[in-house]
Amino acid sequence: MQSMVALVLALLLLLALDGEVASSMDDGQFAYQGFGAARLMLDDAIVTPSGLLMLAQTKCHAFHPTPLSFHKNSTATMNTTVVARSFSTSFVFAIVGKYDGLSSYGLAFVIAPTTNLSTMNSGPYMGLLNTTNGTVNNHVLAVELDTIMNTDNHVGIDVNSLMSRQAKPAGYYADEDGTFRDLRLNSYKPMQVWADYDSQTKQLNVTLSPVQVPKPKNPLLSEAIDLSTIMADIMYVGFSSSAGISLMTRHYVLGWSFSLDGPTPPLDFSKLPILPRVGPKPRSKVFDAVLPMATAFLATALLTAIFFFFWHQRRFAEVREDWEDEFGPHRFVYKDLFLATDGFKDRNLLGIGGFGRVYKGVLPTANLEIAVKRVSHDSRQGVREFIAEVVSIGRLRHRNIVQLLGYCRRKGELLLVYDYMENGSLDKYLHIKNGPTLYWFERCKIIKGVMSSLLYLHEDWEKLVVHRDVKASNVLLDSQMNGRLGDFGLARLYDHGTVAKTTHVVGTMGYLAPELVCTGKATPFTDMFAFGIFLLEVTCGRRPISIDENNNQVLLVDWVLEHHRNGSILDVVDPRLTGNFNKNEVTLLLKLGLMCSHPSPNTRPTMRKVIHYMDGDQPAPDLSPTYMSYSMMMSMHNEGFDSYVTVCPQSEASICTVSGDSSASIFLEGR
Incomplete structure (x- = not known):
């Protein structure tokens, strides 16, 4: 009897609950x-x-x-x-x-x-x-x-x-x-x-x-x-x-x-709840009592304040023009950047590049870590157009792109403000002797991050962005070792479907696509060439151009291609990995590196195609031993490349310029 009652009650409860949900x-x-x-x-x-x-x-x-x-x-x-x-x-x-x-x-x-x-x-x-x-x-x-x-x-x-x-x-x-x-x-x-x-x-x-x-x-x-x-x-x-x-x-x-x-x-x-109060508490009666005294003190200190005002105005003077008002929140105050970096002291120096020095800083009002790049500029060059493009690039929002927060102009220099990346550049993990070594899964994670950022730049943003300087030293690592593409000082913006205009040949030796020398036109396929070299560099742990024991120049892409033809492709993998890597992944990445760095731009895949290969959506590319030789690139180099391009040292600027132009002027003039 009791079990019967329990069953009835259970059925009634189930019906009640079912009715409540349905209702x-x-x-x-x-x-x-x-x-x-x-x-x-x-x-x-x-x-x-x-x-x-x-x-x-x-x-x-x-x-x-x-x-x-x-x-x-x-x-x-x-x-x-x-x-x-x-x-x-x-x-x-x-x-x-x-x-x-x-x-x-x-x-x-x-x-x-x-x-x-x-x-x-x-x-x-x-x-x-x-x-x-x-x-x-x-x-x-x-x-x-x-x-x-x-x-x-x-x-x-x-x-x-x-x-x-x-x-x-x-x-x-x-x-x-x-x-x-x-x-x-x-x-x-x-x-x-x-x-x-x-x-x-x-x-x-x-x-x-x-x-x-x-x-x-x-x-x-x-x-x-x-x-x-x-x-x-x-x-x-x-x-x-x-x-x-x-x-x-x-x-x-x-x-x-x-x-x-x-x-x-x-x-x-x-009946709605009240928002919590923000800001200081309302002043008390004690404050009202001491206000006259404080007023008298401030009057006494007025002359001193005026003196320090003019002293600060002179010390932190900036270059400001009316046309910059439209850029609003992208403009930083020089004083804030000076204090954030402790006066640009050497102890806050993060690195030296072709366009200037980079310093770590903390914004005093926001407790936000930043990286500040000091760039020399020539006001005769198109500064207005350059800053407009900097602000446009600052609107890029992607988890694998270093966020450009804004800029500041002072006297003869331009200051660019970026998010701070805790683990620095990928370059130091690949090429600094006795430096930290990246595991294979970390390298794959970084490569996929760069791939995602380039797909966003080439296809997914409102404009087409050609980075023009994809390389390991421009890939920065955040606190989670995610790869983020940075340094957009050479980047160019185009409307989708338009043709790139002829410009100066800029970039880094070893990453420059051969057609750049002839046409001077930067396109997504010139970025893909540099990305192919980047794939080989991360996998092999070698620079794009090196010197062998006989003091001969060795191109990384030719060295990998030779091993591919000889059937010894796995011999090029960074020896610091000590064999701890996935052979199929390594083989795929090396093949993609060779495809992307092909001398003919029409033969290179788009970044979306590369991602399909990586995700297994399409069969891996088949590179036969008769795959096209890279002698074409070397021939172009020998037939006049040196007469047009002046090379900045790899350890310093890593930037190529034309006809003796300084790297700083190219930074502005190449816009």
């Missing part, structure tokens, strides 16, 4: 006036004691716990079709960075088929996507609030990709006069976002305003889009962010409502 899934409407009692699914996000939802880690997610059904069947025709349901949502948010003027990647409202986003990347992927960015199988819809480094401040609609279908600067259209009013997303001021999708008109509207302003009549974004093929039947709704530990950005959500097939429930601002 929640079918209802599709909720409202959170704060999140203290909410049972959200959190991934590195937290709910504060006051009820704020806070996303402040490198990668954070927070989802409504119950999945929702976004499909409904349409019987308007003879065949039943799937139609995405209408929905509306609204949320109040605030974004704040610890350091004024510096922010991270931002916050996004997201609709996704799963809450398990652990394999997704942070940074520009915002914890939503990874290298599958852009595929139709992602089934991801997002409204992004982008605040990267305070240079982007826009709202975008993303579908299966972080490349927005539509994006506009943050702001709203005032109902009174229709004028557009700017908003700064990371101002720490609460703002409200509405996202409304109409399944009949197939229109997605996104609206933004400060919390004290009612929902504007005109949306900020309005996109014609059919979500029927994008939405899966069962989806989760929530938030994702990529904050960045180094910048200590915090994303707060104060309240959130959502509804399927109807307007979203309104949020009651009086």
Whole structure:
């Protein structure tokens, strides 16, 4: 009897639970006036004691716990079709960075088929996507609030990709006069976002305003889009962010409502939690009492302050022109860089290159580690165009590219500010005698990072970027030994589909493609030639050009090709690996190095093709023993290469210039 009662109770409980889930899934409407009692699914996000939802880690997610059904069947025709349901949502948010003027990647409202986003990347992927960015199988819809480094401040609609279908600067259209009013997303001021999708008109509207302003009549974004093929039947709704530990950005959500097939429930601002206070505490009565004394003291010290003001003005004088105002946050103050590097003392010197010295520094106001390159420049050269291009390159955002943060001009020099890379350049791990040795898996990881960065530069960014100086010493290693391509001092930007213009022959001996000498045109295939030499250099642990025991010059590519023809390809592997490597991987990389460094540019593969080989999506290239000789390159070298190119020493600049031009002038003139 007891077992019978227990069985009945269990069945009743199961039915009750099943009904609750179904009701929640079918209802599709909720409202959170704060999140203290909410049972959200959190991934590195937290709910504060006051009820704020806070996303402040490198990668954070927070989802409504119950999945929702976004499909409904349409019987308007003879065949039943799937139609995405209408929905509306609204949320109040605030974004704040610890350091004024510096922010991270931002916050996004997201609709996704799963809450398990652990394999997704942070940074520009915002914890939503990874290298599958852009595929139709992602089934991801997002409204992004982008605040990267305070240079982007826009709202975008993303579908299966972080490349927005539509994006506009943050702001709203005032109902009174229709004028557009700017908003700064990371101002720490609460703002409200509405996202409304109409399944009949197939229109997605996104609206933004400060919390004290009612929902504007005109949306900020309005996109014609059919979500029927994008939405899966069962989806989760929530938030994702990529904050960045180094910048200590915090994303707060104060309240959130959502509804399927109807307007979203309104949020009651009086019930929303209060944001924590930032900045100094309000002054006390004691302060008011001592204020007159302090005023008198300041008056007494006024002459001294004026003296030091003019002294500092002279000491930290900069070159500033009106046209630089448009570059805004990319311009650093020389005084900040001087203090960050402790006056550019030798103890902070990281290295010496063809364009100047590089120093380690820490920004005193942000406690952010940076690398500062001091470059001599000639104001007669196109400085304005050069700085415009530097700022454009500073907009590159990729996990395998050293971030260029900005610049400063002072007297006869230009200072470039980069992210600091803790483990220095790859060059010291390959060529410094008795230096640290990289394991094979570390070399593969670094190579794949450089491959990913070049694919981004050549194909995936809004413009085509030709780096023009791919080599081991320009690959820097972060704290996790990830390879990051840096030093864009020679890079050129083009619109996709345009032809490169003839320019000076610049680059490093041993990495220069043969056609550069004849045409002077830098293209993605000249980058691929240098990348091929780089592959051989990392695998063999030898420089592109070396001197043998008979004092003869040996080209690394010819040496590897000779071993390939003799069937002894594995004999070229860096002996410091002591045989601890994957033979198949080594053979593949050496073959790819030979393919990429082929004298004929039309024979070299694109970077996307190389990645397909590496990933096993295509069979490995077959290089027969009769593979084309590199005597063509040597012939070109002997027939006039020396008469056109002046070589800077490998240990110093590692840069080639034309007709005796200095490396510094090429840095500007080659723009």
